[in-house]
Amino acid sequence: MGVEKVVASSSELFVGNFRDLEAIARLLQKSFDGAKLYGYKLQNDRAVFGELSSVSELPLKVADVQKPGSYRLVSGIRFRHGSGSPKVYLLPPEHAFIVVSQNYDIAELYNGVKEGAILFGIKPCDRKAIEILDRIIYGKNPVYTKRRDAVKAIVVEECLEPAETCFCSAVNAGPTISTGFDVAYARLHEDLYLFKFGSSLGEKILSRVGVKKAEESHVKEYLELVNKATSTMNTRVPSTKNVQDNLKARVNDKKFWEEVSSKCVGCGNCNYVCPTCFCIEIEDRIEDGYSKRVGMWTGCRTYTYGLVAGGHFRRDLYTRFRHFVLHKFTFYPMQVGDVGCVGCGRCSVWCPLGIDLKETLNRLTEVKVQ
Ligand code: SF4
Numbered sequence: 001m002g003v004e005k006v007v008a009s010s011s012e013l014f015v016g017n018f019r020d021l022e023a024i025a026r027l028l029q030k031s032f033d034g035a036k037l038y039g040y041k042l043q044n045d046r047a048v049f050g051e052l053s054s055v056s057e058l059p060l061k062v063a064d065v066q067k068p069g070s071y072r073l074v075s076g077i078r079f080r081h082g083s084g085s086p087k088v089y090l091l092p093p094e095h096a097f098i099v100v101s102q103n104y105d106i107a108e109l110y111n112g113v114k115e116g117a118i119l120f121g122i123k124p125c126d127r128k129a130i131e132i133l134d135r136i137i138y139g140k141n142p143v144y145t146k147r148r149d150a151v152k153a154i155v156v157e158e159c160l161e162p163a164e165t166c167f168c169s170a171v172n173a174g175p176t177i178s179t180g181f182d183v184a185y186a187r188l189h190e191d192l193y194l195f196k197f198g199s200s201l202g203e204k205i206l207s208r209v210g211v212k213k214a215e216e217s218h219v220k221e222y223l224e225l226v227n228k229a230t231s232t233m234n235t236r237v238p239s240t241k242n243v244q245d246n247l248k249a250r251v252n253d254k255k256f257w258e259e260v261s262s263k264c265v266g267c268g269n270c271n272y273v274c275p276t277c278f279c280i281e282i283e284d285r286i287e288d289g290y291s292k293r294v295g296m297w298t299g300c301r302t303y304t305y306g307l308v309a310g311g312h313f314r315r316d317l318y319t320r321f322r323h324f325v326l327h328k329f330t331f332y333p334m335q336v337g338d339v340g341c342v343g344c345g346r347c348s349v350w351c352p353l354g355i356d357l358k359e360t361l362n363r364l365t366e367v368k369v370q
């Protein structure tokens with residue numbers, strides 16, 4: 001699996017500018033035989049996750065305004081993320097496990113990538129989501145495994161000002177990062193970057209770039225912004241323990257679940273945009289003269305999710321709505337020892353009805369169990 005998993009080896013911060021960011025990308029690509037860069041970029045005025053021709057494609061001159069059911073880009077420097085995430089690269093919405101020609105030759109196996117990948121400018125919550133996916137599907141889904149192995153380096157952009165829908169700090173997924181990356185940066189101002197390294201590779205790269213040690217005033221400003229972001233986000237949702245206790249107490253509270261899911265239409269958008277949702281359904285198809293076995297994203301809130309040969313085991317929408325919340329906060333901890341939500345807020349932003357996970361979690365702990 002690419003990228004050393006090391007504890008942040010230094011609390012030291014360095015200061016630089018966009019040219020240093022470019023140099024970091026160049027050196028990383030050189031270290032891995034021209035590995036490709038993947039990150040956020042603008043495409044037709046939309047923020048997408050995909051291959052970058054260079055770091056100048058990063059959305060460095062826009063800010064996103066995110067609210068439940070609403071997303072807008074404006075000029076600024078605080079871009080958090082779009083609907084896509086590194087999941088789009090690691091587990092594409094449709095991925096072929098095997099492609100067989102009419103002569104029964106295997107034309108493609110596991111939809112792998114031929115070259116190395118550098119995830120550049122992903123967010124701390126994205127990195128935590130990859131850690132969760134690693135624990136669940138690495139070694140099990142061959143496409144994910146191959147693509148994950150192709151990741152040679154990870155560069156993270158920390159978030160100094162969260163969107164209205166973010167609560168990463170409350171689930172220990174941001175806004176800063178201390179493990180599982182090579183280089184991280186935070187933008188204090190438009191062209192003032194603070195850098196840190198999280199691996200020996202990152203340390204080597206930063207020393208070759210020649211960034212200078214940050215001044216006390218930079219560190220002070222950085223810490224003030226981080227503390228403000230953290231304390232703001234921590235008050236947005238109840239503690240994980242409180243959520244888990246209340247989920248246990250009201251798992252069979254049909255009235256509550258019907259109420260909080262009353263607007264849901266079961267479209268599954270929340271599943272598709274969630275960086276930790278990994279469910280797929282598998283289809284065999286004939287296409288362009290080839291037979292293919294393809295994995296396609298599906299989601300626990302869609303109608304067909306519980307439809308099996310013997311009937312439907314989650315016919316009522318409230319049970320599917322409930323499953324999403326239970327899975328994130330109760331079942332993931334049982335499966336992988338950590339909650340499956342990284343507090344990115346995408347499920348609220350991209351829900352066409354603006355159903356806000358924060359509100360569900362707050363109601364869960366505020367309303368008395370019947
Ligand atoms: S459940 Fe919602 S807030 Fe949590 S990780 Fe998924 S999309 Fe983000």
Ligand code: SF4
Nearest residue numbers: 264265267268270351
């Ligand atoms: S995005 Fe909203 S409406 Fe669609 S399934 Fe999720 S909660 Fe329901």
